[in-house]
Each structure stands twice: as C-alpha cells, then as structure tokens.
Amino acid sequence: MPDSSPNHPLAVEARSRRRNEFLAFLVLAFGIWPLVAVGALGGYGFLVWMFQIVFGPPGPPAH
Template sequence: MSSSQPDKLRPTRRSELIAFLVLAFGVWPFIAVGVVGGFGFLVWMSQIVLGPPGPPTGLH
C-alpha cells in the first residue's frame, strides 16, 4: 500500500462537505453569539461597577 491511511479511513468529499456545513451553520454561529454576548455582558458589568462612560462629573 502506498497510502499512509487505509481507504476506509480517508475522508471523502461528501464527509468533508458535511463537516464544513455543520461547522459553518451549526457551531460557529453559536460561538459568535457567545463571544459578542459575553463582551456585552462584560461591558454591562463594568458599567455597573465603574459607572457609565463619559467625563467625570462635579469637577467645576
């Protein structure tokens, strides 16, 4: 055998396409929403603790 993998274990074009579709439309959207939502939550919590953004008040 010249191949390093047996023919049964080699990925086919169909299985690669299915894996791509599952990642592109199943996994990555949830990861993207989680990252954006996590960043929004971090900003929200920091504003609760540190106050809203803007110039400091009462310095006149």
C-alpha cells in the same frame, strides 16, 4: 492499471470522504461558528455591562 469505475472501492471511499467533509463544513459554517460568534459577542457585551455597573457609565466625571 487501476480500475476507475464508480464501483471501485477507492472511488467509493473518495466520494464518501468528500461527502463527510462537506457535511462537516456545513455543521461548522452554519452551526458551530455562528454559536461561537454569538457567544463571544454576548460575552463581550456582558463584560461591558458589568464594568459599567461597577465603575459607572463612560463620559466625563459627575461634579
């Protein structure tokens, strides 16, 4: 029967893996994905801005 004490190597490994996964989640959730979102939104805004500089603003054509 395996030993289920907290000092058992498998228990320590599981705890370490859980901590690593939680830290990876925090880095993704509060670090990388917000930067990706801001970059994507900023890139889209830049494309719209450049399109309007080249082709003019939206709306009916000027007479």
